Amino acid sequence: MKILNILARRYLPLEELDQTVAFHETLIGQTARLRFDYPEYDLRLAQIASILFIAGTEQSLKPFTATHLTFLVDDIDAFAAHLPHVGAAILDGPKPVPTGRNMLVQHPDRTRVEYVEHRDKHPADLLP
Structure with missing residues (x-):
């Protein structure tokens, strides 16, 4: 049982996702290694390094x-x-x-954390 990586979550309007991802790809020097639509929740997600960008409407983002x-x-x-x-x-x-x-977990300090086990693990997603 091991935590492979910890991602900071950045919520943003859907129309800002592509520009934001492009900026961070250039700044960090890394192409988004994860990018997908989550149609059940009307969201689009992308991961660059240890940042998870979650884009949607104000209403679709609210539960997250x-x-x-x-x-x-x-x-x-x-x-x-x-x-x-x-x-x-x-x-x-x-x-x-x-x-x-x-799964969604609330830690004893009231921090809410999403735990994810990816089907296809990426070698760059390992903490040093």
């Missing part, structure tokens, strides 16, 4: 903005079994998502 971080993990089921024993609450999931499986 209380979530502060995304933890990429190697085994979501192991975390789902472990976290309640250390004071965290599973709020939703684990459930299928376009990239694999996720």
